Amino acid sequence: MRDHWARINAKAQVFGVSCDSLEKQQEFLDSENLKFPLISDQERDIVRKYDAGLGLDLMGGKLMVAKRVSIIIDEVGVVEKVIDKVSVASHGEDLLEALRSLAKI
Secondary structure, eight states: GGHHHHHHHHOOOOOOSSSSSSSHHHHHHHTTOOOOOOEEHHHHHHHHTTTOOOEEETTEEEEEOSSSSSSEEOOSSEEEEEEOSSTTHHHHHHHHHHHHTTTTT
């Protein structure tokens, strides 16, 4: 997504959502040189609302983490498109194509 950031950011607001703490998110942003903000959803409210959670078995219990998914939401909050098979290598182009198909760019 970094390679397409200028074109994406010109037409859409991008936020990442993670169930991690703010400290963990900052480490991730720094290490990956990402340009968009991450929202800490430790209570999993956003993840549940958009059905973007993934349950992992961990030491005999379940842990819900955020799936790698992109959700395009319009200005009034309507979900217009969900990209649920995110490929790190092609995601920037996939997101641009989705925005083009919705006439956002």
